[in-house]
């Protein structure tokens with residue numbers, strides 16, 4: 001069996017692992033990145049009939065506050081952004097549409113809140129922004145809203161916003177501290193949503209470029225099958241053909257894989273706490289059209305059906321061939337819908353109806369659909385019983401964890417980037433401290 005020695009071995013080549021490998025190799029560390037499939041993990045872009053289908057939208061929320069932007073600056077990534085036009089984001093209210101009140105401009109224009117409720121909502125936003133409203137880890141957002149006797153319209157508004165930002169059909173279960181932490185960031189941003197031109201593929205290519213230019217090694221189609229632990233340290237990970245030894249290890253693989261690899265270790269019982277974790281599931285239904293269907297909005301959310309459509313090609317010029325259009329519909333799945341084929345069919349029909357309503361004639365222009373009935377949009381679903389995995393445990397100090405199932409900031413890929421950024425900082429700081437000592 002081949003044996004190689006590194007400073008840091010990173011297991012898992014999704015956005016968390018690949019960004020960690022880029023940051024550490026950029027700092028002169030000898031790294032190996034091991035991925036069992038293709039790089040990108042859930043963030044992939046597939047070209048079908050000239051349409052760039054992303055496995056999920058490549059929207060980055062609050063990029064001016066984000067860890068991805070820090071990485072972009074630290075690593076000199078060449079990314080081209082297109083920022084979301086806030087006033088083109090609408091709620092479908094049945095008979096009419098209204099602006100999504102996720103900033104002050106939207107708030108003044110929205111038809112969802114009337115009279116005093118607009119001021120009440122503005123008051124909550126202001127309190128969240130200046131940091132007075134922190135929530136309570138033991139209280140769900142629904143309990144919090146009930147206790148504060150928030151008016152029904154404002155309550156509904158806040159839960160709807162949570163639904164679309166946390167990709168969940170059950171926003172009432174989100175812990176109130178997570179909810180307010182998220183909105184504190186979002187309301188401070190000047191750029192609520194942005195798209196990366198060229199999709200996830202462009203971002204992955206940029207990280208790979210940094211790793212390769214710093215002589216980092218990338219092993220795809222290599223699954224880590226086991227780990228060697230001596231005393232309180234992981235000393236090596238093993239694929240079928242190679243043993244990778246290192247001083248530090250980052251595991252950017254989902255909890256069920258971690259439990260398998262660490263079942264004999266001192267952190268087994270810690271990981272057990274995450275055994276029952278439930279991901280956030282969605283159904284997505286993308287359509288590639290040969291001709292654009294013009295619409296006054298680029299994002300439309302139906303709160304009753306819990307579905308939204310984004311006009312991806314409006315923001316990402318590379319998403320559709322010239323003159324064409326790529327639309328993406330996402331429906332949040334409730335717990336009872338995840339394993340029920342009848343529910344999947346029902347949801348698919350609802351999405352088609354929603355397309356009919358807002359993009360009439362789409363069937364005539366359809367070149368290619370892409371449907372995923374059950375997709376993991378985030379590896380953790382925020383509920384009172386589920387919290388992100390810590391990024392390290394004292395029992396194994398040279399082991400670090402990153403991914404969108406870990407404790408971090410923001411939601412979705414920002415959880416992957418923030419946890420990855422933090423573990424890299426920790427590794428670099430610990431090493432600097434050792435050298436200084």
Ligand SMILES: Cc1cc2nc3c(=O)[nH]c(=O)nc-3n(C[C@H](O)[C@H](O)[C@H](O)COP(=O)(O)OP(=O)(O)OC[C@H]3O[C@@H](n4cnc5c(N)ncnc54)[C@H](O)[C@@H]3O)c2cc1C
Pocket residue numbers: 011012013014015016017034035036037038039040041042043055056057058059060061222223224225252253254257282284375376377378402403404405411412413414416
């Ligand atoms: C429909 C949809 C829409 C989305 N929209 C957005 C959006 O608009 N904005 C946003 O920010 N995010 C979005 N996301 C979420 C985003 O895709 C994820 O948060 C992000 O890609 C997670 O990256 P990760 O590295 O944390 O995890 P993963 O991508 O799951 O990476 C884990 C990697 O580990 C590898 N692995 C597992 N076990 C092993 C092993 N034993 N050995 C080696 N490798 C292993 C896996 O193959 C995988 O590549 C969306 C996701 C979906 C599905």
